[in-house]
Amino acid sequence: MTARDDDRLLSWGRVHRGRHRVAGPAWPQDVAFAAAASSEGAGTTLARGLGRSYGDTCLNIGGGLVAMTGLDRAIAFDRTSGILRADAGMSLDAVLRLAVPAGWFLPVTPGTKFVTLGGAVANDVHGKNHHAVGCIGRHVRRFAIWRSDRGVVECGPDTETELFKATIGGLGLTGILLWVEISLIRIASSSMTVENERFDTLDGFFRLAEASADWPYTVAWVDTLSTGDRLGRGVFSRGRHADAGSLEAHGSGGPAVPVDAPGVLLNRWTVGAFNRLYYAKPGSAYRGAQHYDGFFYPLDRLGNWNRLYGRRGFYQWQGLVPPSAAKPAVHALLDRIARSGEASFLAVLKNFGDMASPGPMSFPMAGTTLALDFPNRGDRTLALLGDLDQIVAETGGRLYPAKDGRLPVAMFRSGYPAWTDLERLRDPMLMSSFWRRMTQSE
Amino acid sequence: MPEPKKILILGATSAIAERWARLRATRGDRLLLVGRDPGKLSIVADDLRARGATEVLVAESDLADTDGAPQRFASFLERLGGVDVALVAYGVLGNQADAQADTDRLEQGLRTNFLSAAIWCELVAGALETAGAGTLVAISSVAGDRGRRSNYAYGAAKAGLSVYLDGLAHRFAGTPVTVVAVKPGFVDTPMTAHVQKGGPLWATPERVAEDIERAIAKRRPVVYTPWFWWGVMLIIRNLPRMIFNRMNI
Incomplete structure (x- = not known):
């Protein structure tokens, strides 16, 4: 098993850059060798899958990575x-x-x-x-x-x-x-029974979420550029697996973004135009059948869509606020975003349930979650995200570590008090850029 | 579900063979996997069963060693109950400098990549001729299209195999028997794990497996994969020596 240096590996947000020593085992019995080979020098390594984490949880800059995708049996x-x-x-x-x-x-x-x-x-x-x-x-x-x-x-x-x-x-x-x-x-079928419905205010979202509690799948897209009495308008989508039909797996992916797009491609005007079209399109009031691939994975249709944000990459941000504070907090988040003039191309709103995960470090808990993507415009973007953090922190909510790669240390530690247990159980050879940031800074 | 086909894979733990076997398993075919390492064969077999293969058999056999090849081949056929498609996929990339410095290494490479491969291909051809139908697919390489200083030991063996397959294709022209020579370019597999990857010339073994599947369906005697290697090699084969000699490839 040999390892090689790679300075092109990025996380999905493409903001963090650096060199890794990478080893890719082809057989399960090679994992120990791969860990040893990749950790040579720095002494640490980290398993990496398909690199869809947006921030720094799937990176170990300056250290090793074990590329796991060859173990796919x-x-x-x-x-x-x-x-x-x-x-x-x-x-x-x-x-x-x-x-x-x-x-x-x-x-x-x-x-x-x-x-x-x-x-x-x-x-x-x-x-x-x-x-x-x-x-x-x-x-x-x-x-x-x-x-x-x-x-x-x-x-x-x-x-x-x-x-x-x-x-x-x-x-x-x-x-x-x-x-x-x-x-x-x-x-019983690879088809979904789907109902999409527009809502023109944030209250509309909460009403639909409540009324859809017996649907197994619910999610909403929000137009983060709408303001005033249209603040929080969007499209609510709910679905269930169809009762009967054929069982057909999805096909191969569609086209891919071949190069980094110019960084200015996704700005408030282009996103605004997109949002108006998306809100108005007939599909936003569609009721009927849809293949699971289109229902669950619309973005998978466009390979490497993260390159649309250009060379500087983008930040995703996903926060969660508890049920008692949900309405005013989400309102405050959307209001802050609308006033910033920064455009989030993808904004997803969803109510979580109260089923606890076995994992003490798991992100979801009962409440409402909002996920956003912002092109990386440096300090301006970071300032906005800092304000959003503040709104979430005041409600006792927390952020999703897999997402943004700039999650503040204090916010992480207060949101995830079990982090000290994870540190105690951590394999001494394993480390990530994220964990270094959370545990080794004061 | 279509009728399960009988698939024989010689060198079943190679990355390209494994990816192609997955396509076949998904169709519900029956497979016999032949290779050297019983542990790896069993890992691959479990995966193919989970993906829907009707039956997966394994046979531990060192294919570079051709002692008693006809008898061993007969036992493969007996276990599988005949063969519809055979893939000869094993090979070693080796190292050109080692081959130059050590004639034992050179001989070993030629034996594995050409001599033994030709013998197994001939045995498959005989079985297909008797059955009057079926497909032989063998993995050659673009490296066999022109000798280059960086890997002519490997290239020469693959050139020999390509010509052998050409001859077989000629022999079976106009019959229901199909012979396919697969010529991959750079493929991201454990065989090339030591090489820095990336860029448009590198293909995944999944892509190569899909191209093999298409070539079988279309009964193509030679398939470059990905397709653009056909153009690349056309140019490289026809480069005047004066220019070729100045290239460091």
Whole structure:
């Protein structure tokens, strides 16, 4: 196993840059060698999947990375029970390709299928069905991790319980995930029954969310550039797996953005025009059938869409406020964004449920979450994000570590008091740029 | 579901073979995986079963060693119950400097990449001729299109294999038997793990596997993958020696 230096690896937001020493094992038994080879020099390494984390949780700048995507094999798939055990480097895309034709679906999926099972567990990802079934951590049966101090450790709810819990949402720091066993859910069709509906104020969102509680999947898009009595207008979308139909996995992806777009491409005027069209388009009031690929993964249609933000990259920001403070806080967030004149191309609003994750470091909890993308315009953008942080902090809410790569240390520590436990359980060889920032600065 | 096909893969733990086997497993085919490392074969077999293969058999065999090849080949066929598509996919990239410095290494490379591969291809061809149908696919390389100082030991072996496959394709022209020579360019696999990757010339093994699948369906005797290598190699083959000699490739 050889490692090589790579100074082109980025996270999805493309803001953080630096050099890594990378080793990519092709077989599970090579993971220990890959960890050793990649950590040579700096002494630390980190497992990396498909690099869809936006900030610095999937980077270990100056240290090593173990590229896990070569470990993408299924180990066992029981078509009767829907239990799948697969390498941690297998993507959700690949899981769907083998599961859907057999009548099974992911219990929880984020907004892209291009994440690995390992990444999904390490970030305890959530999806449009959080209010109904919680995070993916609730659907993980067992997994194995490799630790530099212990070798391979199998973890489950009843074996190595502490490590099991700490690894769910543990940001890849408790050990390198080797395989994951999850329970899939039954589907009768690859089609979704979908209802989209416009709402013209923020209150409309909360009304629709409440009225849609018995829909398994709900999410809303908000127009962050609308102001005044249109503040918080958007499109609410709810869906469920169709009761009958054919079982067809998705096709291959569409076109990809070939080069970095000019940084000015996504500005308040272009985004404003997009938002008006999006709000007005007939699909925003669509009711009917839709393939799961279009329903869950609209952005996967455009490969490398992150390059639309140009060379300087972009910040994603995702905050969460508790139910009691949700309405005024989300109003304040949207108001602050609208006044900034910064345009968020993608703004997603969703109510979380109260199903607790096994992972103490998991991001979601009961409340309302808002996710935003802002092109990186330096201090201006950082100032805006700092103000948004403040609004969330005042409600006792928290931010999603996988997202922005500038999450303030104090806010992280107060939002995730279990961080000291994670630090205690961390494999001494594993480290990320994010964790260095959270633990080694005062 | 279409009728499951009988698929024989020689060198089934190679990255390209494994990706192609996944396409076949998804269709519900029956596969016999042949390779040297039983641990790796079993890992690949589990994956193919999970992806929907009707049956996956494994046979541990060092294919570079051709002692008793006809008998060993007969046992593969017996276990699989015949063959519809055979893929000969194993090979070693080797190191040009080692091959120059050490004739044992040179011989080993030629034996693995050409001599043994030609023998297995001939055995497959015989079986397909008897059956009167079927497809032989073998992985050659663009490196076999012109000798270059950076890897002519590997290139010469692949050139030999390409000509062998050309001959087989000629032999079976006008019959239902298909012979496909696959010529990949740079592929991001463990074989090339030591090389700095990236840029438009590098392809994934998934892409190569899809091209192989298409070439089989279209019965193409030679397929460059990705397709643009056809143009690249056309130019390189026809470069006047004066210019070629100045290139460091």
